[in-house]
Amino acid sequence: MDLKTYLREKKDLVDSFLVDYFSSPLAPPKLQESLVYSLSAGGKRVRPVLCIAAYEACGKNAQEVVPFAAALELIHTYSLIHDDLPAMDNDDLRRGKPTNHKVFGEGMAILAGDGLLTEAFYLLSSSDRHQPSGLLKVIHEVARAAGIRGMVGGQAQDLLSENTEPDAATLAYIHTHKTAALIAASVKIGGILACTSEAHLNALAEYGENIGLAFQVIDDILDIEGETEVIGKPKGSDEKKKKMTYPKLYGIEKSKEKARELIDNALKALEVFDEKADPLRAIARYLLERKN
């Protein structure tokens, strides 16, 4: 299979949905402009594509899952807007463009994030194509992964751990919660919506947790080894912000080994699937080689 074409096609599905969704006025114009600005700032749509790929791995049609995939991107985008705020990571640039609060002001950036997060749940509870009981499970899973039990918990621990000595338990908590939780949930809800078997659902969860963690470990490595123009932010920014990272605790070679091991686990988990899971397999391998 041609992964590049696959990724572009699925990204286009999500982008078209988002453009269409926000083409009618849903909010005060300035607020809507602010959230559309960040939504269309050139993300790779990793979480939506994983959700779609998991749904397809279960033998279903991509089109049916696009609104759910898009909701994941709303949540991811909200987290970036809030994360960039002066009180958090204080970043002026994101993917080479001025961050939301730099363009619209801090107040509007906070509200844009709040609005995207809430709209995600509006979207997740909108569908009449899927079983209500399945949708409830999806909402529960997303809220768990995105909130204090997941991403927000990880962000808080990340913030609390700046300038402290790295330790293995704290680092594992931050990475599994801050990044891996929502990535894992993205894969899993694809399986829930496809009403797949318990065994397949567990395999997707296992795959998701492993690539989610790998994604963050590789992010840490790229922050040291990547090129600024490719990764879209100044390299060494973790070091500058005294962030707790994998390479800092384990060194760069051990971190690469850890990433490879996680990807191997992810691929192994997919053994219960047939060739319809090939995109998920290709994405896992691709993560190891990614440059941004």
Added chain:
Amino acid sequence: MDLKTYLREKKDLVDSFLVDYFSSPLAPPKLQESLVYSLSAGGKRVRPVLCIAAYEACGKNAQEVVPFAAALELIHTYSLIHDDLPAMDNDDLRRGKPTNHKVFGEGMAILAGDGLLTEAFYLLSSSDRHQPSGLLKVIHEVARAAGIRGMVGGQAQDLLSENTEPDAATLAYIHTHKTAALIAASVKIGGILACTSEAHLNALAEYGENIGLAFQVIDDILDIEGETEVIGKPKGSDEKKKKMTYPKLYGIEKSKEKARELIDNALKALEVFDEKADPLRAIARYLLERKN
């Protein structure tokens, strides 16, 4: 009926639930401490009590609806934490206590708000006592009322309208969205969860929209006429922040008249209900006389 006892009993139900809910560790300790700080800062639990009273008006038992009522308080509390931030209303005090960011820092306050909002949806999607289709409707209604189509939209317009000349359309937008939307939804979801008839549901929606708007108009009046120690914030703070308010546009007498009219509409809407709606009626009348 004795409204004071009623309000205290229902508030106690919600408070006990919240204490119990956050007695186990769900998040990094500092984050949990931060959100519990704001949750237990002495709110009147207006939205939860309205939700319970609407549920009871439909002949159901309060206990069954408490987790949903509590979820509304999580959302209200998140909105207060974010609203108090320096980039928003920049308030140091809330109900006479230092605001969340004053105690825990801005970063943690942003995350506490994000976490409360997300946890509300976790809670709303947790129940196995109610029909999944009803729960989905509840989640949809709450997300609509709390997000860019409701409260967040109203907050954004409020922020954008500071220092501008008041006009009727903008003021109506701000008030119906910023405050009334979530109050109206609180009443309505009580009816949805009780699986009441379309006619009763419409009556509850009508009641909720009217008291929601009355609540905000009276808030504006209290900001001018109330006593600092009773309302818990310095009086005249709207004027100081150049907020667009009812009295500013219509004068204080016309605003009081408007509030009375809204309460009359609310009471009229309840005519389809029997005496089980007496608490809703008493709450509406009480709003007119409230001092904080």
